[in-house]
Structure formats: C-alpha cells, structure tokens
Amino acid sequence: MEQEFSVETLLQHLGEQEPFPYGSVTPPIVQASLFAARSLRERTARGGLNEAGYVYTRHSNPTVRLAEQKLAALEGTEDALCFGSGMAAIASAILSFATHGAHVICVQTVYPPTQMLLESWLPRYGVQASFVSGECPEEFEQALLPNTRIIYLESPSSLYFRLQDLCAVSALARERGILTMCDNSWATPLFQNPHALGVDIVLHSASKYLGGHSDLLAGVVAGRKEHIEQVAQTRELLGGILDPFGAWLLLRGLRTLPVRMERAHRSGLQVAEWLAAQPQIAKVNHPGLPSHPQHALARRQMRGFSSLFSFETHPIREEQAYTFAERLRLFRFGCSWGGYESLLLGWTQTPPDAHGKASWLFRIYIGLENPDDLIADLHGAIEALTPS
Ligand SMILES: Cc1ncc(COP(=O)(O)O)c(C=O)c1O
Missing domain, CATH: 3.90.1150.10 (Aspartate Aminotransferase, domain 1)
Incomplete structure (x- = not known):
C-alpha cells in the first residue's frame, strides 16, 4: 500500500483495510496489559506470543502498533516505535547504541534536555559527547574521535532554528560506520524525511504537531528493522512504551496532520x-x-x-x-x-x-x-x- 498512495491517503487507510469491530470507523483502544494464548503448547512454540502476536503491553499493543505502522509509512522507514514521550524515545534510541566508552557528536542548539542527557547524565555510564554548531558538515569531521559511534542531529534545531546538511553529514557518517539520528519534530514527516536523505534513525516528540491538540505526551523512533529491533529491546527493558489511549490520541491527531x-x-x-x-x-x-x-x-x-x-x-x-x-x-x-x-x-x-x-x-x-x-x-x- 505504501507506494500506491500519497501520504494523506495512507494516513487514513493504512492498517485499516479490515473493518474495526462493530464497523467502527475509529480504531479500538485495546486497553489491556496482558494478551493470553489459548494454548500453552502454541504459546511456547510462538516464543511466548499469543495467536495474534501479542504478549504484554510493555512489549507491544495493537493500538500502539497501528500508530507505529502509520508513522513508519509517513517517515518512509521499515518500522517505527512509539514511546510515552519524546524524551523517552530520544533516550532509548541513544541508550540502545551508545555503549560504555562511546563518543557522540551532537548539535549545540539541540533541545536542552537532550543536551543535558548527553552532557551531564550519560558520562556516568562512560559515554562522552562533543557539541558542534552543525552549520557545516566539516565541523562533524573535525570533531570525530576513533570511538565516535553516533552523530545526533536536530534540524532545524531549537530556539535559533539552525540546520544541518542531512545528506552530507549522513554520508560522512556512513563511510565511517557511525550511526546518525535526527530529531524531526519541527518539520514533521510531512515536510522532511531525514531517512530518505541518509539518516539512520528519525526521532519525534509526538507531543507536538503529530498529536496536535496539546493533550498528549508521546515520542517516536523510526528506522530500519535491524535498528528498530534493538530499540524495541531497550523499550521493553526500560518500560517506555506509549499507553493505548495515548496511541489512540496520536492516531486521531495524525488524521488531520x-x-x-x-x-x-x-x-x-x-x-x-x-x-x-x-x-x-x-x-x-x-x-x-x-x-x-x-x-x-x-x-x-x-x-x-x-x-x-x-x-x-x-x-x-x-x-x-x-x-x-x-x-x-x-x-x-x-x-x-x-x-x-x-x-x-x-x-x-x-x-x-x-x-x-x-x-x-x-x-x-x-x-x-x-x-x-x-x-x-x-x-x-x-x-x-x-x-x-
Ligand atoms: C525538538 C524537541 N525534541 C524533543 C522534545 C521532547 O519531547 P517530549 O516533551 O515529548 O518529551 C521536545 C519538547 O519540547 C522538543 O521541542
């Protein structure tokens, strides 16, 4: 379906080919913590999942999953994950790839709590960060260290709305096996798709335009399946998944994005x-x-x-x-x-x-x-x- 229709149409129809229960035009809020299997034998054979592919809402949930499918289609990524806030998404993505001894290069005018996470909190776990203005790609090259693992971007960035050249920066990172992440909350997937420009992982505070009604706190991580699987494990261990009602509010917000x-x-x-x-x-x-x-x-x-x-x-x-x-x-x-x-x-x-x-x-x-x-x-x- 992804290639066939424009973004506006996908937002309404993707994942909704089968009617919802009772012919409801809005998706059900599957307000369940637990998904039981009908047979212990089958549950074991499916690695703990029930017949519908669910186990426990900290792992995944059908309402959350519907939002994730739409967000992946919007960002043009293989998959996406929803979190309980933008900061939960950002922290989980960074923690999934910044192992002890790693170095991160980040933009100076990044959202201040992201800067605080990198500058004051992650050094406790052996992760160091350097900050660059980000306005020319060479700055990232100059800040590289042998242990640089992540280049963290936010374009346009907070307060001064400065940009990074996403194509150029992701190309220089890719050549060196460095992962790129970009906070795309400002532009939304409608105005910018960092993944199509070469960025590995796209992040959102869905509390902003994606939710759109100042009544939701949510976050998104979108990217290739191999990366998303790694972040999903972090999400399950840290417990940062979006709740089903939050996912429903996000789905409602996306309708009018x-x-x-x-x-x-x-x-x-x-x-x-x-x-x-x-x-x-x-x-x-x-x-x-x-x-x-x-x-x-x-x-x-x-x-x-x-x-x-x-x-x-x-x-x-x-x-x-x-x-x-x-x-x-x-x-x-x-x-x-x-x-x-x-x-x-x-x-x-x-x-x-x-x-x-x-x-x-x-x-x-x-x-x-x-x-x-x-x-x-x-x-x-x-x-x-x-x-x-
Ligand atoms: C650019 C940007 N990224 C991330 C966040 C964090 O999102 P949340 O408040 O949903 O945790 C914000 C919040 O203001 C933001 O402005």
Whole structure:
C-alpha cells in the first residue's frame, strides 16, 4: 500500500483495510496489559506470543502498533516505535547504541534536555559527547574521535532554528560506520524525511504537531528493522512504551496532520514576514525566510516550514519585554508547541549593558487562529519593544 498512495491517503487507510469491530470507523483502544494464548503448547512454540502476536503491553499493543505502522509509512522507514514521550524515545534510541566508552557528536542548539542527557547524565555510564554548531558538515569531521559511534542531529534545531546538511553529514557518517539520528519534530514527516536523505534513525516528540491538540505526551523512533529491533529491546527493558489511549490520541491527531501542517506553513510564514518588516525587530529566525542564512539548504531538504520560530529585539529594558507580552491577547506563555494555541516565550540573550538594556529572544508558536488576528494582536503590542 505504501507506494500506491500519497501520504494523506495512507494516513487514513493504512492498517485499516479490515473493518474495526462493530464497523467502527475509529480504531479500538485495546486497553489491556496482558494478551493470553489459548494454548500453552502454541504459546511456547510462538516464543511466548499469543495467536495474534501479542504478549504484554510493555512489549507491544495493537493500538500502539497501528500508530507505529502509520508513522513508519509517513517517515518512509521499515518500522517505527512509539514511546510515552519524546524524551523517552530520544533516550532509548541513544541508550540502545551508545555503549560504555562511546563518543557522540551532537548539535549545540539541540533541545536542552537532550543536551543535558548527553552532557551531564550519560558520562556516568562512560559515554562522552562533543557539541558542534552543525552549520557545516566539516565541523562533524573535525570533531570525530576513533570511538565516535553516533552523530545526533536536530534540524532545524531549537530556539535559533539552525540546520544541518542531512545528506552530507549522513554520508560522512556512513563511510565511517557511525550511526546518525535526527530529531524531526519541527518539520514533521510531512515536510522532511531525514531517512530518505541518509539518516539512520528519525526521532519525534509526538507531543507536538503529530498529536496536535496539546493533550498528549508521546515520542517516536523510526528506522530500519535491524535498528528498530534493538530499540524495541531497550523499550521493553526500560518500560517506555506509549499507553493505548495515548496511541489512540496520536492516531486521531495524525488524521488531520496534513491540513494542520498546510495551515502552519502559511500562517507561520505570514507572521514571520510581518515581524521581519517591523523596525522594533532586529532579526527573525525562520528557515522559510530568504534572510535565514541557510534558506537555500532549507528549501533543498524540506518541503515546507512549520510555525515555530524566534525573533530578536534590539537592546531594550526588561520592563519593555514584559509590557509587550502583557499587551498580547491571543498568545499564551508556555514551553510546548504544535497544538492549536499560539504561544510566546522570551529570554534575554546578553547580560544587560550599562543602561540595563539587553537584546531579547522571543520564541513564538503560531497556532490555528486566523493569522490576520495574530498579526493585529502583535501590532497592538510591538510598540513596547521600541528601543528608547
Ligand atoms: C525538538 C524537541 N525534541 C524533543 C522534545 C521532547 O519531547 P517530549 O516533551 O515529548 O518529551 C521536545 C519538547 O519540547 C522538543 O521541542
């Protein structure tokens, strides 16, 4: 079925050729911890699995499996696994391949808890990490050590939305037998398929766009069967599988992913272009804008752009940043993204100067509201950011 239909059609039909019980159009939530076999003899012959191929939900579950089939088809990988959060997926993937004595090269602007895992937590188990900006493939080459086992990518990366050349980096890793992993949460499988560009393992926080409704915590690991089997063993031992209801919410979110992403692409660019034209804004970090230093690469390796980006101010007083935020009526202030609601967060980028002024970085997420309303809201508040 994979080759026959487009992604939008596969999302609705893959794994659903047989009607669900009672003709239900939504899949059942198989809320079971245990799957028993009818015969002890058969169970033993099947290596502990029952007649349907299940044993215990920490190992696998039919509702979770349906989500995994759809995600593998979306990412164009042989298989995929769902986890209880993006961090459970990321940690399990890294732990599956980073053995004692291994070295990992990672991108500096990676999602901060991933950086913390590599920098502060894994050294306890004899795994070391180096960090590079990732903006040119040579940096990875220069950071290589004889014991480098993993190159960890996140493109575009968190906060500054910098890219890595996925083709070039995965080619240099492949030549040396190094595994590549890429967090693809920002672009989603609709706008970027790292595996098709040579990356071995694709990771997602499905708590973002894939779930899409700010009501789910989930993660995904996708890749070749041999790698997925190894990660499945880690998942079973660490117990990080997604629960059946979470998988059902993920399946529901995936149904509307193409329409939500089309909207995210358009609305994100519209607001980014408007912000880039405002005198109060020093810089907008959005890979879809021609002003982004890696715009050409972005167009080469992505088919679209999502609606999370950041903008930087000229030096301002702290009070101005808070006044700007307080004047907004349609944005909420929170750390996740990928749902229906627009969000804003802000930080100083530099220590305050002698006049108490600093440049601020705002991360903005454009939700499903009408972008004209969001621009009007920003218009009503942006005066507060005027340098004085
Ligand atoms: C890029 C990126 N990757 C991974 C994660 C972690 O995902 P989760 O919160 O589902 O554990 C996040 C969460 O914000 C993220 O932004």
